[in-house]
Amino acid sequence: xxxxxxxxxxxxxxxxxxxxxxxxxxxxxxxxxxxxxxxxxxxxxxxxxxxxxxxxxxxxxxxxxxxxxxxxxxxxxxxxxxxxxxxxxxxxxxxxxxxxxxxxxxxxxxxxxxxxxxxxxxxxxx
Numbered sequence: 001x002x003x004x005x006x007x008x009x010x011x012x013x014x015x016x017x018x019x020x021x022x023x024x025x026x027x028x029x030x031x032x033x034x035x036x037x038x039x040x041x042x043x044x045x046x047x048x049x050x051x052x053x054x055x056x057x058x059x060x061x062x063x064x065x066x067x068x069x070x071x072x073x074x075x076x077x078x079x080x081x082x083x084x085x086x087x088x089x090x091x092x093x094x095x096x097x098x099x100x101x102x103x104x105x106x107x108x109x110x111x112x113x114x115x116x117x118x119x120x121x122x123x124x125x126x
Contacts, residue, residue: 022096
């Protein structure tokens with residue numbers, strides 16, 4: 001059984017930083033694209049960042065570019081999201097996602113991903 005477990009969320013003041021982790025179990029994702037999405041209350045789930053299997057072409061939503069960094073540690077089967085200069089509008093539940101296909105590129109679209117975590121809450125106070 002595949003599980004993705006997010007951690008690292010919490011309450012932080014505007015301008016602060018958090019580092020989210022997504023630990024995968026049940027299979028290795030070292031050759032798979034992975035992504036982060038978020039969903040604020042009353043809003044659609046939206047793309048945040050994604051990384052392909054080779055880590056050479058990370059992609060970011062315009063709203064988080066230059067503030068967030070996605071990375072992966074294949075030895076730990078874990079993907080990270082470093083979030084700096086946080087803003088109140090970053091408040092949301094953050095979800096990790098993984099693509100089941102090997103050597104695929106990353107994507108902004110939720111439908112591209114086959115496995116999802118349960119999410120971790122990030123709250124940024126003003």
